[in-house]
Amino acid sequence: MNLTKVTVDDINVKGKRVLVRCDFNVPLKDGVITNDNRITAALPTIKKLIADGGKVILCSHLGKPKNGPEEKFSLAPVAVRLAELLGQDVVFANDDEVVGENAKKAVEAMNDGDVVLLQNTRFRKEETKNLEPFSSELASLADVFVMDAFGSAHRAHCSTAGVTDHIKDTAVGYLMQKEIAFLGNAVENPVRPFVAILGGAKVADKLNVISNLLEKCDTLIIGGGMAYTFIKAQGGNVGTSLVDDTKIEYCLEMIEKAKKLGKNLVLPVDTTCAKAFPDPIDVPVETSVAPTFEIPEDLMGLDIGPKTAEMFADAVKSAKTVVWNGPMGVSENPSFANGTITVAKALAETDATTIIGGGDSAAAVINLGFADAMSHISTGGGASLEYLEGKVLPGVAVIADK
Numbered sequence: 001m002n003l004t005k006v007t008v009d010d011i012n013v014k015g016k017r018v019l020v021r022c023d024f025n026v027p028l029k030d031g032v033i034t035n036d037n038r039i040t041a042a043l044p045t046i047k048k049l050i051a052d053g054g055k056v057i058l059c060s061h062l063g064k065p066k067n068g069p070e071e072k073f074s075l076a077p078v079a080v081r082l083a084e085l086l087g088q089d090v091v092f093a094n095d096d097e098v099v100g101e102n103a104k105k106a107v108e109a110m111n112d113g114d115v116v117l118l119q120n121t122r123f124r125k126e127e128t129k130n131l132e133p134f135s136s137e138l139a140s141l142a143d144v145f146v147m148d149a150f151g152s153a154h155r156a157h158c159s160t161a162g163v164t165d166h167i168k169d170t171a172v173g174y175l176m177q178k179e180i181a182f183l184g185n186a187v188e189n190p191v192r193p194f195v196a197i198l199g200g201a202k203v204a205d206k207l208n209v210i211s212n213l214l215e216k217c218d219t220l221i222i223g224g225g226m227a228y229t230f231i232k233a234q235g236g237n238v239g240t241s242l243v244d245d246t247k248i249e250y251c252l253e254m255i256e257k258a259k260k261l262g263k264n265l266v267l268p269v270d271t272t273c274a275k276a277f278p279d280p281i282d283v284p285v286e287t288s289v290a291p292t293f294e295i296p297e298d299l300m301g302l303d304i305g306p307k308t309a310e311m312f313a314d315a316v317k318s319a320k321t322v323v324w325n326g327p328m329g330v331s332e333n334p335s336f337a338n339g340t341i342t343v344a345k346a347l348a349e350t351d352a353t354t355i356i357g358g359g360d361s362a363a364a365v366i367n368l369g370f371a372d373a374m375s376h377i378s379t380g381g382g383a384s385l386e387y388l389e390g391k392v393l394p395g396v397a398v399i400a401d402k
């Protein structure tokens with residue numbers, strides 16, 4: 001897909017103040033960053049703007065502070081790590097009101113190529129409601145706005161959307177550009193056969209994704225907890241497996257839709273079961289395998305079975321484009337991880353363009369050591385799902401077209 005949005009390659013930032021919305025929502029334990037992937041992912045855009053002589057003002061949210069500023073949600077550790085990774089100073093403007101005296105002074109004192117990080121945007125109650133005056137305050141710091149927080153692009157907040165009411169010079173960063181290119185291409189212009197694999201807990205979370213992907217792909221594979229509602233809808237006995245009775249009708253509609261469109265809708269043929277949901281979740285338990293349509297009354301399906309895992313892996317082999325979102329079972333538990341591991345391996349071994357849609361499947365692929373073998377691992381779980389639903393993300397829509 002040709003990206004129609006202005007990118008950081010199209011703008012001249014020399015001597016200008018550039019506000020960059022990053023996704024620095026990193027996991028923290030006792031004030032220490034436990035995984036800095038999101039900071040690393042933001043570096044190409046930041047380095048480019050520094051090299052071009054911009055005054056680089058970074059902002060992001062971190063966690064979910066409920067009642068304004070809270071020390072444990074401070075971006076201070078991010079400023080330290082970012083300075084190490086960039087090999088240059090990062091001035092942390094530690095204002096509870098985000099755009100306060102520290103931020104204003106720091107920005108005023110900037111030379112070309114300097115970097116300032118603002119405090120957590122969610123310290124302001126307006127942020128998630130996209131309300132003034134926070135949007136205009138943020139905008140008052142800068143001449144240009146660059147959106148590079150794909151993981152937050154599905155939310156219209158002050159720092160992802162509202163700010164562009166006041167700054168007209170806008171662009172997307174490299175991370176956004178890559179996400180849009182891979183996800184957009186897969187959905188709008190896939191090299192076929194295009195196989196989509198969906199898993200995870202609930203059908204209800206992925207209603208629009210299922211419906212939209214059925215239109216776009218050649219084969220839609222459904223595993224994970226969501227499969228059992230489809231099986232029950234067709235008269236199968238699913239024991240005590242996760243089922244959403246309010247979505248039976250919907251599943252039948254999707255089966256009908258697949259038939260009408262001539263698409264393959266592939267469901268598990270066997271399932272790995274246990275007596276109950278594992279508690280604690282990661283303790284191995286005794287399992288047995290049953291056909292998905294004949295799960296004994298007292299058993300719960302917690303992973304796709306071995307036959308299904310091979311069947312799904314085979315379907316991936318002949319694909320040219322694969323999009324995967326959601327684990328095939330309760331992959332947090334080694335007794336129910338085989339399905340997810342087998343699918344991840346199949347994706348790692350195929351020559352197809354492979355796109356992992358954030359969240360649990362991204363974590364599984366990374367933890368299993370297959371990250372380098374994938375074409376693209378999305379940094380945004382919710383955002384990539386909305387993209388696969390065919391929605392226009394507000395944080396993309398607000399950026400100027402070329």
Ligand code: AMP
Pocket residue numbers: 199200201202205224225226242301302303325326327328329330331332359360
């Ligand atoms: P999601 O956030 O929708 O991608 O779902 C991820 C969660 O789905 C993981 O925590 C899995 O443990 C859970 N899950 C996957 N398969 C099943 C299943 N068969 N029964 C219950 N939960 C499942």
